[in-house]
Amino acid sequence: MAKADNIFNIRGRLGDFIFCQRNGKTYVKRYSGGFTKAATQNHPNIKVGQERFAQVSRYVKSLKQQLQPYLWRQKDGTFHNQLMALFLQIAKNETEKTFNELIHELDSYSSLSNKSLNKNSKIDPSTLLYDAKTNKLNLGIIPYELAVKYKDMYLEVATGWYGVDGEDILLSKPNIQYIKLDKQTKNEDVIVDITPAEESQTQLPFVALAVVYTDDKGSESPHLVHTVMACFVKMRNI
Structure with missing residues (x-):
């Protein structure tokens, strides 16, 4: 200069x-x-990033619709942004594939196993474990931890299967069970059945948990953000 x-x-x-x-x-x-605005917008890297964002956005919109039977109590206004952040990170980590290719692969969801999709939930899903041989879900110490604070309330357990068929996201109708939160011990395994999965291109066990006042679907939850949770479940023997 x-x-x-x-x-x-x-x-x-x-x-x-x-x-x-x-x-x-x-x-x-x-x-x-230098770059003009038109040159910037037409740059190949910008085009790829825009298309990737659009694919994630379409996926999240569809996923939220499928989650309604599981997470209808969820009232967190940041939930959409949370989902976008989660799946944009997956897209960022696997740039050699399109996002639509990634959602068809079981390995793509490994980072989300036992991780709450709604991050502001206070229910920790880390001890959940699905056994493919017995088709049962072990809730680990979750009922015990919740019974300490929500004694005599109920844990609503909604289980089902997540799948991808072509460009469509499919979540099976949830099988809902109730567990009274009263006498669970720290070392006790609480196990529930999961309806067998139907054949599909991609199948992952899925669970939603909610603390509710009574053992029926119409019951309310004591907190519409902290006491509801949904996640993909870690699988054993797959």
């Missing part, structure tokens, strides 16, 4: 030169061009 010794305080571009001020002195360099 050249220094201009003159009495003029010129800043910005003038013809083929760029003028700028540093410490009270004027410097000049030749304009080397």
